[in-house]
Amino acid sequence: MKMTEEMYRIDRDGNKIATKNIRPQELLEDQLVQALAEQAEKLSLTLAEYKAHAFTEVLTLRDVLRENYQAKRGGKKGNMTLYTFDGSYKVEMAHADRIEFGPDLEVARALIGEYLDSVTTGAGDELRTLISSVFRMGEDRSAKVGDVLSLLRWDIQHPKWVDAMAAIRNSIRVYDRASYIRVYRRDDAGAYHAIPLDLAKVPVASATHYTTTPEA
Known part of the structure; x- marks a missing residue:
């Protein structure tokens, strides 16, 4: 007898x-x-559609304001912040460069070494440990961008350090x-809080709907 789809399932290996088994x-x-x-999958598609719709609407408004009212809206890199008339909501359109580091990062690492x-021992040893953590490679064999860029804020005037910071700046590559x-949404105290669109940040609607005891 030929097996119908209801009579079998495909396992992870394609078998x-x-x-019944x-x-x-x-x-x-x-x-x-x-x-x-x-x-x-449906929620992901809805969010994608919402994002496309939101960008289209914000950019359309920007163009209308420029053309009809000679009002320039939008800040650095095209970022914009829009408000409802009563200030209860605001919408931000933001653009951020995604960066990685080129070969000069290894030069920076050597110079910092x-x-x-x-540097004398003691405080120098502590600093060496901190620097090592900054340059620790992730699973993709790349250093964490934020950690490396944080070094640029350190006010150290030693020539080797200054050269290392120059090497870090030269290593920066914008790839996307x-x-x-x-x-x-603005609360009663006047502070704005993001409406979460990230599933991990969305609160459970009602505790009564979540009665399973979490695992320890």
Whole structure:
């Protein structure tokens, strides 16, 4: 007898497994994950559509203000902040460069090593440990951008350090530009709080809907 789709499931290795041979708990798990994944796909598409719509509307308003009212809106790099008339909401359109480091970063690392070698022990050892953590490579074999750039704020006038900072600046490569739309709600105290569109930051709507005891 030919097996129909209802009579088997495909496992992770691409094998056909008869449904009757699958444990009930695995079928329940499969059903739940499949349903949640389908909902997540729809939400992701909705967010993508919202982002495209929001950018289009904000840019359209910017052009209307420029053409009809000779009002220049938008700051550095094209960033914009818009408010409702009562100030209860604001929308920010922001652009941020994504950067990585070129070969000059290794030059900077070597120069910082030479600087540390010239520093006496004690405080120098602590500084060496801190610098090592800054240059620790991630899983993709790249240093964390924020950690490396933080070194540029240190006020150290030693020639080796100054040269190292110049090497870091020379190593910076802009490889992409990310664009964001953020929406904020003002509270009673006048402070603005982002309306979370990141699933991890969205609060559970009601505690009564989440009764499972979390694992320790």
